[in-house]
Amino acid sequence: MKILVIGGGGREHAIVRKLKESPRVEALYCAPGNGGISCDAQCISVGAMDQEGVKDLVRKEKIDFVFVAPDDPLAAGMVDALEAEGIPCFGPNARAAQIESSKVFSKNLMKKYGIPTAGYEVFEQPEKAFGYIKAQGKYPVVIKADGLALGKGVVIAQTEAEAEKALHSIMEDKIFGASGNRVVVEEFLTGPEVSVLAFTDGNAMKPMVSSKDHKRAYDGDKGPNTGGMGTISPNPYYTEEMARRCMEEIFLPTMKAMNAEGRKFKGCLYFGLMLTPQGPKVIEYNSRFGDPETQVVLPRLKTDLAEIITAVAEERLSELEICWSQQACACVVMASGGYPGSYPKGLEIFGLNAQGQAEGVVVYHAGTKLENGKFYTNGGRVLGITAMGETVEEALAKAYEGVAKISFEGAMYRKDIGKIR
Ligand code: AMP
Ligand code: GLY
Numbered sequence: 001m002k003i004l005v006i007g008g009g010g011r012e013h014a015i016v017r018k019l020k021e022s023p024r025v026e027a028l029y030c031a032p033g034n035g036g037i038s039c040d041a042q043c044i045s046v047g048a049m050d051q052e053g054v055k056d057l058v059r060k061e062k063i064d065f066v067f068v069a070p071d072d073p074l075a076a077g078m079v080d081a082l083e084a085e086g087i088p089c090f091g092p093n094a095r096a097a098q099i100e101s102s103k104v105f106s107k108n109l110m111k112k113y114g115i116p117t118a119g120y121e122v123f124e125q126p127e128k129a130f131g132y133i134k135a136q137g138k139y140p141v142v143i144k145a146d147g148l149a150l151g152k153g154v155v156i157a158q159t160e161a162e163a164e165k166a167l168h169s170i171m172e173d174k175i176f177g178a179s180g181n182r183v184v185v186e187e188f189l190t191g192p193e194v195s196v197l198a199f200t201d202g203n204a205m206k207p208m209v210s211s212k213d214h215k216r217a218y219d220g221d222k223g224p225n226t227g228g229m230g231t232i233s234p235n236p237y238y239t240e241e242m243a244r245r246c247m248e249e250i251f252l253p254t255m256k257a258m259n260a261e262g263r264k265f266k267g268c269l270y271f272g273l274m275l276t277p278q279g280p281k282v283i284e285y286n287s288r289f290g291d292p293e294t295q296v297v298l299p300r301l302k303t304d305l306a307e308i309i310t311a312v313a314e315e316r317l318s319e320l321e322i323c324w325s326q327q328a329c330a331c332v333v334m335a336s337g338g339y340p341g342s343y344p345k346g347l348e349i350f351g352l353n354a355q356g357q358a359e360g361v362v363v364y365h366a367g368t369k370l371e372n373g374k375f376y377t378n379g380g381r382v383l384g385i386t387a388m389g390e391t392v393e394e395a396l397a398k399a400y401e402g403v404a405k406i407s408f409e410g411a412m413y414r415k416d417i418g419k420i421r
Contacts, residue, residue, distance in 0.1 A: 001306060002062060004029040006048050006078065007069035008037065010333070010366035010384040011291035015069060015305075016041045017362070018298045022306035029061060035375050036356040036365020036383075048073045051081040058087055067091070067309060071148055074267075074287050075101035090309040092287050096258060096265040100287040103153075103184045104146045113257035115250055116281040118142070119187040126171040129185055133163045142186040145170050147179025151215070151227050152340070156188065191276040192237040193283065195293045198251055198271065199308055202264035204318035205255050207247065209300050210238035211293045212418075217340060219416045226340045227381060230332045230417030232392050233296040237275055246273065246280050254285070266312055295364050295384045296329040330395035331386040332403050332417050333366070337410025339380035344410070349375040349382070351406035361402030362386045377408055392418055 001024050005012050013036055019025050020040055031054060033043030046053035048070055058066065068078050068091035077094035091097075098105045110117040123129035133141055143166045145153035153176055157163035170180040198207040211233040217223035250271060258265045270286035270293070289297075298305070302323040311317050336343035349368065352375050357363050364386060367379015385402040389395035396418045403413060 001025055001064045001310075002027040002029070003065045003067060003306065004031060004054075004058060004061075004063045005041065005067045005069060006031055006054065006073055008032045008034045008048065009070075009291055009379075010364040010381060011289050011294040012069050013037050013040070013364040013366070014295045014298045015067060015289070017364075018301060018305045019067075022304045024304065024306045027061075029057070029063065031057060034365050034378065035368035035370035036363065038370055039355045049076060051076075051078055054078065055081065055085060058082070058085075063087070065089070065310065065313070069288060071097070071100055071286065071288055075148060088310075088313045090312060091267040092265050096263045096267075097287040098263070099258065099265065099269070099285045101148050102146055103144050103284070104182055106285050107184055109257055109261065110282060113253055113260075115253050115257065116279060118189050118281060118283070120184050122182060122184055124182050126167045129167050129171070129183055130164055133157075133185060134160060138188075139163075140188045142188050143167060143170065144184040144186060145176045145180045146182040146184065147176065149176040149179050152176075152225055153179060154225065189274050189276050189281060189283070191274045192235075194235045194238045194273045194275060195231075195290055196238070196246065196251075196271045196273060197289055197293060197297055198269050199312055199317060199322070200255055200269050201266050201312045201315045201317040202255065202259060203315055205247070205251050205269075206317060206320075206322050207243065207251060208297050208322075209233050209324050210235040210243070211290075211296050212236075213290065213293055214414060214417055214420070217412075219414050221420060224340055226335070228290070228292045228333065229335065229414045231292045231296045231330070232396065232418040233293075233300060233329045234392070236392065242275065242280060246271070250280060250282060266315070291366075292331050292333055292364075292381075292384050295331040295386050299329050299362065299386065299388055300325040300327065325388070327388045327390060328392040328395045329386065329388050330392060330399045330418055331364070331384045332396075332399045332413055333381050334383045334385065334403060334406065334408075335381050335412045336367070336377055336379070337412055339412065343380055345376075345378050347377045347408045347410070349377060349406065349408045358385075358402050358405050360387065360398055363402070363406070382408070382411070
């Protein structure tokens, strides 16, 4: 098979490296990819949102299968465009991808089908939203922009003034553009968070091993939300009993709900869960692999990923047995100084070999470029330093040993990945 992976971050690097292990894969392409990915796949400078460019590339290189990894091309219909040309894909079509691209859609879906989630109301006018929040008088209160916002569209307001400010910037200043035309105002939940990714073809649902993301920028879960600063797998709070409950109360009901709505979901469905005192509840759905969850989940996958994605596309997932390593995995993200705010680019990265790797770890490149044999920073999240171990602690110790060998000016990373709830 000749496979094209769409995207260019750490998640895509982890996908490419796992596909590279498959005996079925004859050639691997990535559009647009990045410096590190170019050591494992042929990177082509076609943007992830460029449907015409991707179609041309598929024809020119005679690509057999396309793996669409990021949320925005999925929401914009990349899979619809490719399938219309007869090209098989991994990933949901635009109608199914709405489970992530519209929070109003996903909240209404959960309410209609009795899937446990935080109580909420939807508003189109900031005054109405603010009036509701004031009348409730319960803080913190959670305010979410309806559409995609690079993982930054959620505000947890501690006071009336913070809520007013958030509504103003989302709905009037439109800091997330049209994504802020509507907001969801949601009850604040508490409890450990768990990420579960699942393969599904609309008929079968096969959850992967669990993981835990660390979304805040600084140690002690302080600072602004980011795309994710590090992950561990498995998530220590996700017991077998909890997995059984989630399958029954959340995963299968979600698949059935999407089918009943005529939005069969095929691809990777991501469940962002909170284990509240009242039981597991859905915080969010994503229509794709998480980043950096993928970087700790896929290394534990023993079954051929190319076989799985083909089975999903052909709706034969129920026939497959998917096997996982018992080992744990940890990923520590090294980010540019200033991230998630503004940051410099083009700084040389030290401590990587010619393949962009370092001893004892796997380095997934998120935002790098390769020029004349040297790697340079080229994004907010730069690298994900990843290691496996018998326990999460052992995996973390190895990952941090790797981090100590790699440097660039202003590099920022959290020192408490896996050590905090
Ligand atoms: P999201 O982008 O929807 O994953 O939200 C980002 C983060 O906000 C989540 O990982 C949670 O930590 C937090 N969050 C979202 N919704 C709620 C809620 N209803 N109650 C408490 N925390 C929440
Ligand atoms: N790490 C969370 C996400 O991919 O949205």
